[in-house]
Amino acid sequence: MTLTRRATLTGLASLPMLSAPSLVLARSKFNDNDPINFGRRGPATFPVHGIDAARFQGQMNWRQIRQEGVRFAWLKATEGGDLLDPEFKANWRAAKRARVPVGAYHFYYFCTDPDTQAKWFIKNVPRLRGGLPPVLDLEWNPFSPTCTLRPPAAEVRRVTKRFTDIVERHYQTRVVVYTALDFWEANNVAQYKRDFWLRSTAKHVEQRFTYRDWRFWQYTSTGVINGIEKEVDINCFNGTEAKWKSWLSSRSVR
Numbered sequence: 001m002t003l004t005r006r007a008t009l010t011g012l013a014s015l016p017m018l019s020a021p022s023l024v025l026a027r028s029k030f031n032d033n034d035p036i037n038f039g040r041r042g043p044a045t046f047p048v049h050g051i052d053a054a055r056f057q058g059q060m061n062w063r064q065i066r067q068e069g070v071r072f073a074w075l076k077a078t079e080g081g082d083l084l085d086p087e088f089k090a091n092w093r094a095a096k097r098a099r100v101p102v103g104a105y106h107f108y109y110f111c112t113d114p115d116t117q118a119k120w121f122i123k124n125v126p127r128l129r130g131g132l133p134p135v136l137d138l139e140w141n142p143f144s145p146t147c148t149l150r151p152p153a154a155e156v157r158r159v160t161k162r163f164t165d166i167v168e169r170h171y172q173t174r175v176v177v178y179t180a181l182d183f184w185e186a187n188n189v190a191q192y193k194r195d196f197w198l199r200s201t202a203k204h205v206e207q208r209f210t211y212r213d214w215r216f217w218q219y220t221s222t223g224v225i226n227g228i229e230k231e232v233d234i235n236c237f238n239g240t241e242a243k244w245k246s247w248l249s250s251r252s253v254r
Helices: 003-007 062-067 088-097 114-124 153-171 181-187 205-209 241-251
Strands: 049-053 073-079 102-107 135-138 176-179 196-199 216-224 232-237
Touching: 062 088, 073 088, 073 114, 088 102, 102 114, 114 153, 135 153, 153 181, 176 216, 181 196, 181 205, 232 241
Parallel strands: 049 073, 073 102, 102 135, 135 176, 176 196, 196 216
Antiparallel strands: 049 232, 216 232
């Protein structure tokens, strides 16, 4: 979900969908413009797949997205203490109408205090009963024009705990933590004891992180799905259909 990576994605509006290089998942219609062979336990072996999206995905036809097999969607909502994704509200409403389980994520800025950021997220993200839990996106952002601060690990844990405490009280469910390998290693994120959503687009998530208790795996940022104008991040849930339904029921917003 890094801002710099997303900003450089190439649009597909001028390309016919069927021309994309094919890595068709066993249980979906998804393709990938830059497919990776993850081995025998790759994404195709997991039955539940979804997306995360922001303004960079362009036009989104949510009814078609649901028909293509997208089972969940997290939308970029806020960043720091004053930025709101301009497409968040429209996509949120459209995803709800299409009955796609939807949630929101916040990109954390270490230059802004956690109370301000939590209040900004709450102000802009409706408390949707039965919706996906909020996500805290924890990454270093070395190319940001406004905030490249990297606090010590103890300070990272202090401020993010404060953020999650406020957000969890409001939505009455535990926050999911999304992160990348460099942040994971620098801040010992595993000790957070939460549901983790891990990015690994070049190697299998368990090979790159040496961690098996993950909940979601972002395995590509170059996905191609009918109904989405541009490339999109695709993710899978670590579990069976039954476990997905159980997780969704127990972790949804109250």
